[in-house]
Each structure stands twice: as structure tokens, then as C-alpha cells.
Amino acid sequence: MRRTNGRLKIAIQKSGRLTDDALGLLRGCGLEFDIGRNSLHAPCGNFPLDILALRDDDIPEYVMDGVAELGIVGRNIVVEKGATVETLAELGFGACRLMICVPVRSNIRAAGDLAGRRIATTYPTILADYLRREKIDCEIVPLSGAVELAPMLDVADAICDLVSTGSTARINGLRPLETVLDSSAVLVAGPAAMAEPRKRKLIDRLLIRIQAGLIARGKRYVMLNAPATAVPQLQRIVPGLASPTIVPLADDGMVALHSVVPQDVFWDTMEQLRDAGARDIIVMPIGAIIR
Ligand code: PRT
Numbered sequence: 001m002r003r004t005n006g007r008l009k010i011a012i013q014k015s016g017r018l019t020d021d022a023l024g025l026l027r028g029c030g031l032e033f034d035i036g037r038n039s040l041h042a043p044c045g046n047f048p049l050d051i052l053a054l055r056d057d058d059i060p061e062y063v064m065d066g067v068a069e070l071g072i073v074g075r076n077i078v079v080e081k082g083a084t085v086e087t088l089a090e091l092g093f094g095a096c097r098l099m100i101c102v103p104v105r106s107n108i109r110a111a112g113d114l115a116g117r118r119i120a121t122t123y124p125t126i127l128a129d130y131l132r133r134e135k136i137d138c139e140i141v142p143l144s145g146a147v148e149l150a151p152m153l154d155v156a157d158a159i160c161d162l163v164s165t166g167s168t169a170r171i172n173g174l175r176p177l178e179t180v181l182d183s184s185a186v187l188v189a190g191p192a193a194m195a196e197p198r199k200r201k202l203i204d205r206l207l208i209r210i211q212a213g214l215i216a217r218g219k220r221y222v223m224l225n226a227p228a229t230a231v232p233q234l235q236r237i238v239p240g241l242a243s244p245t246i247v248p249l250a251d252d253g254m255v256a257l258h259s260v261v262p263q264d265v266f267w268d269t270m271e272q273l274r275d276a277g278a279r280d281i282i283v284m285p286i287g288a289i290i291r
């Protein structure tokens with residue numbers, strides 16, 4: 001049994017694509033901590049949580065083994081490592097796809113054409129599972145980096161690597177063929193921590209904060225004034241206004257209407273709201289929605 005001081009540890013990526021978003025997520029939960037570029041450990045001052053900064057590849061195993069109770073890491077790494085951890089939340093950043101790409105001029109047009117070919121990847125486990133599922137028999141060339149160069153160096157006929165914008169593949173003369181896995185950053189917990197009531201309670205407290213931030217993301221608090229007679233039409237324009245707070249104004253026949261609305265829906269419908277009689281429209285960001 002590991003020694004415990006009653007605090008949780010959360011492992012995040014030390015320095016990489018997920019670092020800023022992971023720190024932003026924790027700060028958005030009201031956690032106060034001081035973490036420098038080179039620090040590996042930062043205690044939170046106002047919550048019993050310590051932040052560990054690690055290489056992303058090590059996070060699933062550390063969480064599985066209970067070195068840290070929680071981790072923020074790409075789903076791609078969790079699946080590749082085969083870690084027995086529980087996914088508590090999808091965090092809405094670090095989105096990418098693990099894709100098989102082939103040289104632009106390749107005669108490989110569909111997944112079936114990969115039979116008998118070589119695919120270079122840093123994700124041999126996920127790729128092997130995919131090929132088994134799809135009943136495609138080909139050789140996996142495991143590499144530790146610079147996978148995009150493999151076809152040019154004639155080390156492989158195709159690659160299987162992460163793609164987000166697709167520009168790296170394009171620059172290296174590759175075109176996407178098949179998606180093997182959709183990924184984004186996830187919050188994971190270790191089985192031992194989830195089974196221990198005191199830790200579980202702390203995890204649940206933190207999770208409520210994280211989910212409150214996730215629910216609020218992309219939503220805005222909208223306040224507007226309108227003639228009471230216009231309310232049904234306003235509700236038709238913005239379905240999110242289905243159960244708004246409506247307060248009568250001193251001006252006869254006018255009401256103030258308050259509601260939470262998805263940001264994109266609001267901007268798409270703003271002109272229609274004005275045409276329907278809405279005035280003095282105020283849009284405010286929301287920090288958290290606690291359900
Ligand atoms: O040092 P450490 O081991 O911690 O970091 P790392 O270098 O292994 O990981 P890092 O920081 O590159 O990525 C961390 C995580 O971000 C990944 O595990 C994914 O979950 C997620 N992520 C999201 C990505 C990408 N998008 C991504 N585009 N990880 C890597 N890439 C690479 C990809 O490998 C390719 O080289 O970016 C290139 C393609 O990008 P596009 O935009 O040109 O398609």
C-alpha cells in the first residue's frame with residue numbers, strides 16, 4: 001500500500017501540446033498553484049491536490065500504479081499503453097485522429113490495398129488491433145519518431161500517425177487513407193484511488209468543478225429587453241431560450257429575458273432577435289455551471 005498524506009496527485013504533461021490547456025482547466029476550477037517551466041511538482045494552496053509534471057507517455061502507467069490518482073493525457077496514449085484506468089471526463093482539447101496516410105502518388109486507395117505492405121508507426125498496439133479487426137495482413141514497422149519520413153526513406157509504404165490540421169502530412173507528400181482512432185485529452189483515474197472512499201470523495205469534488213467548467217464552455221449568459229408579446233417569437237428563434245427567466249420592466253408591456261445560450265447559436269441569430277424586437281442585448285461569459 002502506498003503512503004498517503006490525504007492529498008490527491010494529478011499528473012499532467014510537463015511540456016507539450018496538452019500542458020497549457022491542462023493548466024488552464026485546473027486554474028478554471030479555482031485551483032491556486034505556482035508552477036514554473038521546469039518544476040515537476042506544484043502543490044495547490046486551496047485544494048488538497050498536488051500537480052505532477054511528467055512526459056505524457058508515462059502518465060497512464062503512473063495513474064494505473066497509483067503514483068498519481070489522476071491524470072490528464074491523450075486518449076491515444078491511454079489506449080496504446082493498454083492502461084487499466086477509468087476515464088472520468090473528455091476535456092474538449094487536444095483533439096486529433098490517429099490516421100493511416102500514404103504517399104500522394106501511392107496506388108493504395110483503400111484500407112484493403114494495405115495487405116502485404118509495411119506501415120510505420122509509434123502506435124504499434126493500436127494499429128495491430130485495427131488491422132486485426134479489419135482482417136488486413138501487413139507488416140508494422142515500429143518507430144520512435146519522425147514517422148512522416150518513413151515512406152520517403154523506403155522504410156514503409158504507409159504511416160499511422162496523429163493528424164490534427166493535416167498540414168504535416170501534406171508537407172511530407174502524404175494523403176490520409178483511414179482513421180484508426182479519434183482522440184482528445186481525457187481525465188483518467190486509477191482503480192485503487194476510485195476504490196478508496198476518502199480519495200474518491202476528493203476526486204468527486206474535483207470532478208464537479210471540472211464538469212462545471214466543461215458545461216459552461218461555449219455558452220453565454222444572454223440578457224435582453226423585449227415587448228412581452230415578442231417572447232414566443234424570440235423562443236422560436238433561439239431554442240435555448242425555451243425556459244428563460246422573464247422579469248417585467250417598469251416600461252409598460254416590456255420584459256427582461258435572461259437565459260443561457262450556446263455561443264455560436266447566439267451570434268447566428270442575433271439579427272433575427274433584433275428584428276423580433278429584442279433590444280439592449282447583453283452577452284456575458286460563464287465561468288461554471290454546476291448541475
Ligand atoms: O514530451 P512528451 O512525450 O510529453 O510529448 P510528445 O512530444 O510525445 O507529445 P505532444 O506534446 O506532441 O502531444 C501530446 C498529445 O497531444 C498527443 O498525445 C495527442 O493526444 C495530442 N495531439 C493533438 C497531438 C496532435 N494533436 C498532433 N497534431 N499530438 C501530436 N501531433 C503531431 C503529430 O504526431 C504530427 O507530427 O503533430 C503532427 C501533425 O499535426 P498536423 O496539425 O500537421 O496534422
Ligand code: ZN
Pocket residue numbers: 055056057
Ligand atoms: Zn510523448
